[in-house]
Amino acid sequence: MINSCPHNSDSPNEHLLHRLYALQQQFLHISPESMQQVAREFNLPVSQVVSVVEFYSFFYTQPCGRFHVLFSNCTSCGYLAGEQNLMLILCQQLQVIPGKTRSDGLISIDETSCIGLCDQGASLLINGLPVTRLNPDKIAEIAQCITTETPLAKWPAKWFEIQDTVHQRSLLLTEQFIPGSALQKVLTQGADETLSTILQSGLCGRGGAGFNTGKKWQLCREAPGNAHYVVCNADEGEPGTFKDRFLLRDQANALFEGMTVCAFVIGAEKGFVYLRGEYRYLLDHLHAVLNQSRQQGLLGQNILGHANFHFDIEIVVGAGAYICGEESALIESLEGKPGIPRIRPPFPVTHGYLGQPTVINNVETLIAAAHIAIHGSTWFKSAGTEKSTGSKILSVSGDCCSPGIYEYSFGVNIQQVLDDCHAHNVQAVQIGGPAGKLIGAADFNRTISFEDVSTGGSFLIFGQQRNLLTINRNFARFFAHESCGFCTPCRVGTHLLKNNLDKIANGRGTAYDIEELKQLSQLIQHHSHCGLGHTAANHILDSLQHFPQVFEAKLKQHFTAQFDLDQALETARQVTNRDDAAAHLD
Amino acid sequence: MDAALAAEVYIPHLCHYPGLTPSGNCRLCVVEIGSRSAAACITPAITGQEIRNNAPELNETRKAITQMLFVEGNHICPSCEKTGNCKLQAMGYYLGMLEDHFPQFYQRREIDASHAKILLDRGRCILCDLCVRASRDVDGKNVFAIAGRGTGAHLIVNSPTGKLADSTVETSDLAATICPVGAILIKEQGYQVPIGQRIYDQHTIREIGLQESIAKKNDD
Numbered sequence: 001m002i003n004s005c006p007h008n009s010d011s012p013n014e015h016l017l018h019r020l021y022a023l024q025q026q027f028l029h030i031s032p033e034s035m036q037q038v039a040r041e042f043n044l045p046v047s048q049v050v051s052v053v054e055f056y057s058f059f060y061t062q063p064c065g066r067f068h069v070l071f072s073n074c075t076s077c078g079y080l081a082g083e084q085n086l087m088l089i090l091c092q093q094l095q096v097i098p099g100k101t102r103s104d105g106l107i108s109i110d111e112t113s114c115i116g117l118c119d120q121g122a123s124l125l126i127n128g129l130p131v132t133r134l135n136p137d138k139i140a141e142i143a144q145c146i147t148t149e150t151p152l153a154k155w156p157a158k159w160f161e162i163q164d165t166v167h168q169r170s171l172l173l174t175e176q177f178i179p180g181s182a183l184q185k186v187l188t189q190g191a192d193e194t195l196s197t198i199l200q201s202g203l204c205g206r207g208g209a210g211f212n213t214g215k216k217w218q219l220c221r222e223a224p225g226n227a228h229y230v231v232c233n234a235d236e237g238e239p240g241t242f243k244d245r246f247l248l249r250d251q252a253n254a255l256f257e258g259m260t261v262c263a264f265v266i267g268a269e270k271g272f273v274y275l276r277g278e279y280r281y282l283l284d285h286l287h288a289v290l291n292q293s294r295q296q297g298l299l300g301q302n303i304l305g306h307a308n309f310h311f312d313i314e315i316v317v318g319a320g321a322y323i324c325g326e327e328s329a330l331i332e333s334l335e336g337k338p339g340i341p342r343i344r345p346p347f348p349v350t351h352g353y354l355g356q357p358t359v360i361n362n363v364e365t366l367i368a369a370a371h372i373a374i375h376g377s378t379w380f381k382s383a384g385t386e387k388s389t390g391s392k393i394l395s396v397s398g399d400c401c402s403p404g405i406y407e408y409s410f411g412v413n414i415q416q417v418l419d420d421c422h423a424h425n426v427q428a429v430q431i432g433g434p435a436g437k438l439i440g441a442a443d444f445n446r447t448i449s450f451e452d453v454s455t456g457g458s459f460l461i462f463g464q465q466r467n468l469l470t471i472n473r474n475f476a477r478f479f480a481h482e483s484c485g486f487c488t489p490c491r492v493g494t495h496l497l498k499n500n501l502d503k504i505a506n507g508r509g510t511a512y513d514i515e516e517l518k519q520l521s522q523l524i525q526h527h528s529h530c531g532l533g534h535t536a537a538n539h540i541l542d543s544l545q546h547f548p549q550v551f552e553a554k555l556k557q558h559f560t561a562q563f564d565l566d567q568a569l570e571t572a573r574q575v576t577n578r579d580d581a582a583a584h585l586d
Numbered sequence: 587m588d589a590a591l592a593a594e595v596y597i598p599h600l601c602h603y604p605g606l607t608p609s610g611n612c613r614l615c616v617v618e619i620g621s622r623s624a625a626a627c628i629t630p631a632i633t634g635q636e637i638r639n640n641a642p643e644l645n646e647t648r649k650a651i652t653q654m655l656f657v658e659g660n661h662i663c664p665s666c667e668k669t670g671n672c673k674l675q676a677m678g679y680y681l682g683m684l685e686d687h688f689p690q691f692y693q694r695r696e697i698d699a700s701h702a703k704i705l706l707d708r709g710r711c712i713l714c715d716l717c718v719r720a721s722r723d724v725d726g727k728n729v730f731a732i733a734g735r736g737t738g739a740h741l742i743v744n745s746p747t748g749k750l751a752d753s754t755v756e757t758s759d760l761a762a763t764i765c766p767v768g769a770i771l772i773k774e775q776g777y778q779v780p781i782g783q784r785i786y787d788q789h790t791i792r793e794i795g796l797q798e799s800i801a802k803k804n805d806d
C-alpha cells in the first residue's frame with residue numbers, strides 16, 4: 001500500500017521529510033541503506049522512501065560537498081541577474097563543475113529555482129543559509145572562506161543579513177498586531193459570527209487563485225470528518241515572490257493567530273505550516289514565536305481559558321519542489337509522499353490531509369483573516385475594489401531602484417507601482433511570476449486585482465536592456481525542472497518548449513518553430529493535470545502576442561537543421577584526439 | 587470512461603484499465619465537457635452531460651500526446667518483442683500518426699534484466715502506472731513505483747536492491763502482463779506470434795479497448 005504515514009513509528013513527532021533531511025545533513029546524501037532504514041522506521045515500502053528522496057531537489061543520492069552551494073537561477077536573485085555569471089566565477093575559483101562534488105568532498109555547487117531573495121540582489125544558499133548581495137568580490141571572499149574551510153559561524157555575519165524594506169503600507173502593514181487580540185474577539189463573538197465576518201469581508205485567497213476564504217472555511221466546516229485541519233501554505237515558490245518570507249519574519253504572530261481563528265471556525269485541533277525548504281533558516285524564529293504563543297495560552301489546550309478549544313501548530317519543512325505550492329500536492333507532501341497533485345474533485349475542503357476536511361490558505365490570507373477578526377469586515381472593505389476587497393502585498397524586484405515589499409489597496413495600476421519603485425525605461429512586467437502574465441508598456445494602466453491582473457505577489461520588472469527571449473528561456477527551464485512528471489502534456493511538453501526556445505535562441509529556428517511553440521503551448525495549457533501545466537506556457541503565449549519581434553529577430557528564413565552537424569561530432573573528435581580537416585564536415 | 591466503454595463509446599486511453607483505480611496520467615482520454623477539458627478516466631459521468639470525444643481537434647491533440655510518449659522514450663518498434671501487441675504502437679496507428687513530429691529525447695534509461703523470467707526495459711516505459719496499480723491493488727504485492735520528477739521520472743522496483751530479481755514479482759502477476767508497451771516483458775516469449783496474427787494486426791485498439799477489463803479477465 002501507499003501509506004499515508006508521514007510520521008516515524010518510533011518517534012511519532014518526526015515527519016518523514018524531517019528524518020530524510022537529518023540524514024542528508026549527517027551523511028551529505030541519502031544512501032540506499034539509509035532509505036531502507038527509514039522505510040523500516042516509518043513502516044513504509046522502501047520504494048515510497050526512494051520516490052520521496054528522488055522527488056525533492058534538496059535530497060541527494062550522491063554525497064554533496066561539506067560546503068554545498070546553491071545559486072538561485074531566478075531572473076531577479078539569480079547568478080545571471082547581473083552582468084557576470086557568478087556561479088561560473090565561483091566554480092572556476094574552486095575548480096568545481098556545477099552539479100558535481102569536488103573529488104576531495106569539500107565543495108559542491110549547483111543552481112536551484114528562485115530562493116525568494118529577489119529584493120536582496122544575487123543570492124545563494126550555503127548549507128541552507130542565505131548569502132545575499134553577491135558580486136564578484138564577495139564571490140572571491142567566499143571562495144577563500146571555503147578553501148580555508150572556515151566554519152559558516154565564523155563568516156562575516158553581515159553576509160547573511162536579509163534586509164526587509166517595506167516601501168508602501170496599506171491595511172495590513174499599518175496595523176499593530178497585539179497577540180491574542182483576534183482570539184479574544186473571536187472567542188467572545190463565537191464561531192458563527194466570526195465566519196460571517198470573514199464572509200462579509202469578501203477576503204479571497206492571496207496565493208493567486210483567489211478563492212473566497214470565507215466560503216472555503218464554510219465548506220470545510222460543513223464537511224463531515226473525523227478531524228478537521230488548517231494548513232498554511234508557506235511554500236512560496238513562484239519566482240519573484242518573497243512577501244511571505246517577510247511576513248513570516250515580521251508577522252508570525254498574526255499568522256498563527258489567523259490559523260487559530262480558522263481552527264475555531266472549522267473545528268480543527270491541529271494545524272500545519274508547510275514551509276518551503278528554501279526558507280528553512282526561518283525555522284528557529286517561527287518555533288520561538290510558536291512557543292511564546294503556547295506560553296501565552298494562545299495555542300495548546302484550553303486556549304485563553306476556553307474549555308473546549310484546543311489547537312496547536314506543527315511546522316513541516318519542504319525540500320525543494322515548486323509543485324508543492326499546489327494545494328493537493330502540498331497535502332501529499334505533508335503526508336510524506338512525492339508532491340504529485342491529486343485528482344480534483346474532491347477538493348481539500350472535503351478530502352484533504354489524511355482524507356479529512358482541510359482548509360489550505362496562503363500566509364497573507366491568514367494574516368488578513370486575523371486582522372479582519374479584530375477590525376471587522378467594513379474596515380477591510382474600505383480598501384480595494386468591489387470584487388477585490390482589501391489590500392495586496394507585492395514583492396517588487398528586477399530592474400528598479402527600490403525593490404522590496406509594497407502593500408497597495410487592490411485596484412492600483414501597474415504604472416503607479418512602477419513609479420513608486422523608481423523603475424525607468426521599463427520594457428515589460430511579469431506579474432504573478434512565470435506562471436502569471438507578461439505585460440507590456442501599452443498595458444501599464446491595467447490594475448492589480450482579481451478582475452484584471454491577478455497575482456500571488458510576484459512583480460518582476462524588465463528594463464529595455466533585457467532580452468525577453470532570455471527571460472522566456474529561463475522560465476521554460478524553470479517549468480521543465482519543476483514539472484512533477486505525472487502527466488504527459490506537462491512532463492514532455494515543458495521539456496519540448498524549453499528545447500524549442502533554445503533552438504530559436506541559438507539561431508536555428510524558423511517560422512515553423514513559432515507555430516510549433518503556439519500549438520505546444522496551447523496543448524499544455526488545456527490538457528495538463530494541474531495548475532503548473534495550465535500556466536507553464538503563459539509566458540510564451542504572452543511574449544508571442546506582445547513581443548513577436550523578440551522571436552522574429554532570431555529566425556532563419558530558410559530551412560535550418562535542428563542541430564549543428566559539425567558540432568555534433570565534437571565528442572567524437574575529443575575521443576579520437578583529432579581536430580584535422582577530415583574530422584570536420586565543412 | 588467506464589460509462590462510455592459500457593455504452594460502446596471508445597475514448598482512446600493508455601493508462602486506464604477498467605477495474606483498476608483510474609490515474610489520469612497519460613491524458614489520451616481528454617474530452618471536452620462544455621468548454622472545459624477533462625481526462626475522461628478520472629471524471630465521473632453525470633446524467634445530461636454533453637461530452638465531445640471523437641472530434642478532429644481532440645484526436646489531433648491525442649496524436650500529439652502519443653508522439654510525445656514516443657519521443658520521450660526509446661521505442662524500438664521494429665525490433666521490440668511487443669510489436670504488434672503494443673498499445674502505444676496501436677494507438678499511433680489508430681490516430682494516424684505517421685512520424686514522431688517532435689525531436690527525440692534519447693534519454694538513457696536503465697534496463698533491469700536481473701529477474702530470470704521478467705525483463706524491465708525503462709527505455710520503453712510510458713509511466714502509465716498500470717503495473718504500479720496492478721501490483722498494489724490486484725496482486726497485493728506493491729512491486730513497482732514511480733520515482734523522480736519531470737522527464738527524470740522512472741519506474742522503480744520495491745526491493746532492497748531495487749532489482750526485479752529481489753522483488754516478489756512472478757510471471758503470473760497481473761503487473762507482469764499488464765504493461766501496454768514493451769517495458770515489462772516475460773522473457774523467452776518474444777516474436778512467438780507470426781506477423782499477421784498479432785493482436786493489433788487483426789484488431790484496432792478501439793476494438794480491444796472496448797472489450798477489456800479486469801473483471802472480464804477474472805471471469806475467463
